[in-house]
Amino acid sequence: MAHLCKVYSRAFSTSAALKTVIKNVTVIGGGLMGSGIAQVAAATGHNVTMVDETDEILSRSTAAIERSLGRIAKKKFADSEKAQSSYVSDAMSRIQISINPVAAAKKSDLVIEAIVENLEIKQKFFTTMDAAAPSHTIFASNTSSLSIGEIASATKRRDRFGGLHFFNPVPMMKLVEVVKTPETSTDTFQQLVNFGKALGKTTVECKDTPGFIVNRLLVPYMMEAVRMLERGDATAKDIDTAMKLGAGHPMGPFELADYVGLDTTRFIINGWAAKFPDNPLSNPVSCLTN
Numbered sequence: 458m459a460h461l462c463k464v465y466s467r468a469f470s471t472s473a474a475l476k477t478v479i480k481n482v483t484v485i486g487g488g489l490m491g492s493g494i495a496q497v498a499a500a501t502g503h504n505v506t507m508v509d510e511t512d513e514i515l516s517r518s519t520a521a522i523e524r525s526l527g528r529i530a531k532k533k534f535a536d537s538e539k540a541q542s543s544y545v546s547d548a549m550s551r552i553q554i555s556i557n558p559v560a561a562a563k564k565s566d567l568v569i570e571a572i573v574e575n576l577e578i579k580q581k582f583f584t585t586m587d588a589a590a591p592s593h594t595i596f597a598s599n600t601s602s603l604s605i606g607e608i609a610s611a612t613k614r615r616d617r618f619g620g621l622h623f624f625n626p627v628p629m630m631k632l633v634e635v636v637k638t639p640e641t642s643t644d645t646f647q648q649l650v651n652f653g654k655a656l657g658k659t660t661v662e663c664k665d666t667p668g669f670i671v672n673r674l675l676v677p678y679m680m681e682a683v684r685m686l687e688r689g690d691a692t693a694k695d696i697d698t699a700m701k702l703g704a705g706h707p708m709g710p711f712e713l714a715d716y717v718g719l720d721t722t723r724f725i726i727n728g729w730a731a732k733f734p735d736n737p738l739s740n741p742v743s744c745l746t747n
């Protein structure tokens with residue numbers, strides 16, 4: 458496993474290392490992850506355009522961002538309602554919404570995709586964006602389980618393409634996995650690392666392998682939980698309780714799967730089962746495949 462991923466927690470000692478040329482960010486997909494990424498990017502001073510398919514979805518996304526910022530502001534500025542209000546309004550002022558990804562791409566230094574976990578849909582999307590975005594624009598996918606290289610293969614900017622894998626909920630989880638393919642340029646990779654740090658995240662570096670670091674370990678664990686349930690070894694509730702109290706996890710596997718979204722969960726499992734049919738770790742589990 459060691460050869461698959463090199464893990465660095467890069468501690469940049471010089472302020473220069475934290476400077477990033479990424480200022481204007483387009484986040485495609487205002488769902489669970491995209492809204493969180495947009496929020497954290499805006500709260501850390503970036504100009505953000507959040508794109509989704511309808512104004513109704515974007516209205517829900519914006520409301521979710523505002524609620525989340527309010528929860529954070531209450532803790533950050535417990536003694537000052539004025540400071541709380543300024544924190545929220547300042548971040549919100551940096552988020553534009555749009556249903557036009559092409560127009561958004563034209564003014565972006567970075568486009569982060571967080572749409573449905575489907576390779577063909579992501580590839581089709583990036584092919585369109587590749588034709589519209591300026592040549593300097595970096596593309597990144599927040600995919601959980603797909604190959605960054607396969608997504609990037611739909612574009613002509615494979616050197617300016619990487620993975621930025623955030624964790625749910627983005628405002629709370631400190632990690633971002635920065636993924637490079639063999640074709641990701643060193644400058645692109647460094648800019649993605651700098652961007653992750655500019656968002657206040659701890660970055661780890663990983664090669665473009667299935668599940669990167671966390672999901673490569675998390676998915677088999679969670680699938681084993683389903684097999685345990687299907688064998689009748691224990692109830693879902695007790696499995697969750699056991700992993701919280703016995704392993705110190707904040708959520709058990711079933712609670713977490715629900716939190717992630719059973720749609721995304723199913724996309725991941727089915728994708729890996731189809732791609733790696735002989736790997737016992739990705740064998741489908743009956744309750745999620747039929």
Ligand SMILES: CCCCCCCCCCCCCC(=O)CC(=O)SCCNC(=O)CCNC(=O)[C@H](O)C(C)(C)COP(=O)(O)OP(=O)(O)OC[C@H]1O[C@@H](n2cnc3c(N)ncnc32)[C@H](O)[C@@H]1OP(=O)(O)O
Nearest residue numbers: 525528601624625626628629676679680707708710711714
């Ligand atoms: C088993 C079924 C089949 C499985 C098969 C295979 C599965 C494949 C799936 C693979 C997963 C793919 C997903 C992925 O790519 C990678 C991931 O993201 S994995 C998920 C990683 N995340 C976690 O593990 C989350 C674990 N949970 C937690 O860390 C906490 O529970 C959480 C932070 C979510 C909530 O904190 P908690 O203390 O538990 O409770 P509260 O809700 O009261 O929150 C406390 C406090 O924290 C602040 N806060 C919480 N959420 C937010 C938010 N969204 N925004 C802002 N602030 C938030 C807040 O201050 C809360 O206090 P309040 O007083 O309530 O405001």
Ligand SMILES: NC(=O)C1=CN([C@@H]2O[C@H](COP(=O)(O)OP(=O)(O)OC[C@H]3O[C@@H](n4cnc5c(N)ncnc54)[C@H](O)[C@@H]3O)[C@@H](O)[C@H]2O)C=CC1
Nearest residue numbers: 486487488489490491509510571572573574600601625717
């Ligand atoms: N849910 C989770 O815990 C995590 C998910 N991810 C990954 O992030 C991506 C998004 O996942 P979620 O946010 O959970 O999904 P989601 O379903 O909550 O959000 C996806 C959003 O993308 C929008 N969308 C779909 N196609 C689009 C298009 N062509 N143009 C614009 N918007 C489009 C949808 O309307 C929806 O609002 C997936 O690749 C997933 O694997 C990564 C880490 C954690």
